Amino acid sequence: MSLTVVGTMAFDDIETPFGKSDKIVGGSASYIAWAASNFVQPINQVSVIGGDFPQEELTALVNRGVAMDGVQVKKDEKSFYWAGRYHLDMNSRDTLVTELNVLADFQPVIPPSYQGSEFLILGNLTPQVQMSVINQMNPRPKLIVMDTMNFWMDVALEDLLKTLKMVDVLMVNDSEARQLTGEFSIVKAAKKILTMGPKYLIIKKGEHGALLFHENHVFFAPALPLDEVFDPTGAGDTFAGGFVGHLAKTKDISFENMKTAIIVGSAMASFCVEKFGAQKLREITKEDISARLEQFVQLVNFDIDLV
């Protein structure tokens, strides 16, 4: 059983009302790997980095069971770099710098050792790159999960719609679901997206939790109410990593098990926002995760006798 993760491994420079991170390791594939490796190993990483990417980060990931055969190293180039500043409400942010660097002409190559991987998660990237990965994987993974964002709806909608037809689970946030469908109602938007390819749809609402849609079923997972969100960077990718990690661990892709997987994702995301970058994800133990899952049980479980 293995999980293939496609996404960025990059540098972030984050400013929040609580402080500045300076240049730290980030990127969707980093967060997904740190979260998912708590549940499943090996993880087959697919990404691209420059010669400036820290060796100790790669070593740390390898020690977590992350295979690097699919990570291209372009020694004479620089890694993808993003700098941003969060507003006081932490729900919106300004991008200060985006340097694509190695990402500009990223052509992922799936190594033979990754073939047969049963789970594939496509972090937010050009839809063409996501499609290329799907096409290279033979046999097709048992479950393909895809993240995307509004930017690709603006500049690559046609490719995005093609890629949607090839995946099983789509993850977007509420405003992206609205943009993709032209529907203001989240429920109507979800119904439309479920006709566009994915059989399962996760709509992320940040501090307001996440919804899972499948056929006529819906499941809701709250975000853990926290005293403070210190840094939301990577929370969505960490959520995705916890979600797909749980599915890969349990080898069960039923709707019922996806409910649990979303709670696991929410729990992992609740750690992520407590410190800058993936710092907290590096520190937590299996006991921490179990304790947090128990908090989610307490947060939503209730007894009811029907009227």
Add this chain to the structure above:
Amino acid sequence: MSLTVVGTMAFDDIETPFGKSDKIVGGSASYIAWAASNFVQPINQVSVIGGDFPQEELTALVNRGVAMDGVQVKKDEKSFYWAGRYHLDMNSRDTLVTELNVLADFQPVIPPSYQGSEFLILGNLTPQVQMSVINQMNPRPKLIVMDTMNFWMDVALEDLLKTLKMVDVLMVNDSEARQLTGEFSIVKAAKKILTMGPKYLIIKKGEHGALLFHENHVFFAPALPLDEVFDPTGAGDTFAGGFVGHLAKTKDISFENMKTAIIVGSAMASFCVEKFGAQKLREITKEDISARLEQFVQLVNFDIDLV
């Protein structure tokens, strides 16, 4: 076992993107009574109406087990009247007309027949009026639930803070919790409010659900994801009515039972928003309520094995 309800019985004129209601019956005490009477009877209504209030509405409420001894009728005056228009997102609205009429000098009088009522809910009104009701009730009810709003924080903060010390459960929305405490974090705001008098705090987040806080415990109830919110007027009062109605029915004011009560409140609110005013609340049966509660079970229940 009985429940005393204090609040407005009024006329509303509502405009939403879906249409206009024209002048219909509304008011916090109306919604609370329609919701709570599914769970507990009698309901001891405390309010004030003008000679223009429709007799058939009073008859309908009496048929639901609502006692009218505490409802003052001022034959030569007009009932409270509010007109408003919702924005496209249904989360904000403009007040077009507010005519206090009979409400301007409302002095509630608790009739002897209401004494001994074990549950009291104070709908949104001047804090002084809410306090006057508490002071008149002898013995003190077993549980006092209070709703309020930002307007009283602006114009009657001192009275509001005094009233807070006299109640067990406070209900406010997220922005009101922030205003009352000066804390942006909902969790920090909740902790502060729990030092101001109430032992239990419910923070309503509209379409994003509701949180219940008590000591170090927190519980979250989602709103039911709906295709459309047709008219949100009265949803908060309906939620309150379902909440306190369930508590009064079960006579159990433990935190665990309050969790269930919040789900019941959310279920009732999900009916309220489907039609103008309290129309839907008049139509639903016990079977409808049971079916909706089962939807909430499906919406949030999950199985988990700890990591």
